[in-house]
Amino acid sequence: MCEVKRIRFVHVMKHQDYPDELRCGCVCAGNMEQNLQAARRREASMKNTTKRRAAFPTLKNWRVSQNGNPWIRRDGWSVTIFRRGNGFKVILSRQGEKLFLPPIFPTADEAKLAAFDAMYSRKVA
Secondary structure, eight states, X not given: OOOOSOOSSOEEEEETTEEEEEEEOHHHHHHHXXXXXXXXXXXXXXXXXXXXXXXXXXXXXXXXXXXXXXXXXETTEXXXXXXXXXXXXXXXXXXXXXXXXXXXXSSHHHHHHHHHHHHHSSSOO
């Protein structure tokens, strides 16, 4: 709408009368849905999640198990990072359920970021 080319946090807008998704910034999204405050709340939430994600690998709560594996308890989840070959794997557990994230990650920090993504993206609910 305003033709701004660089948007950091993209709002994806859909409408039943329009076949394509529109990708726009906060103000345009608020104008389209006629609720600027809702668009601002969504953007603030996304910014907060982005900051939390960036900080997750270096949180002071990370501990090292007797086996030398980094682990943390966060928001009801227990996350353990362990070596597998030349990389790292992730185990997420919550209420007796164990989930192994499929790929092998090249670094422990990348494994920690993948764990964060899985915990907070609703992929693992």
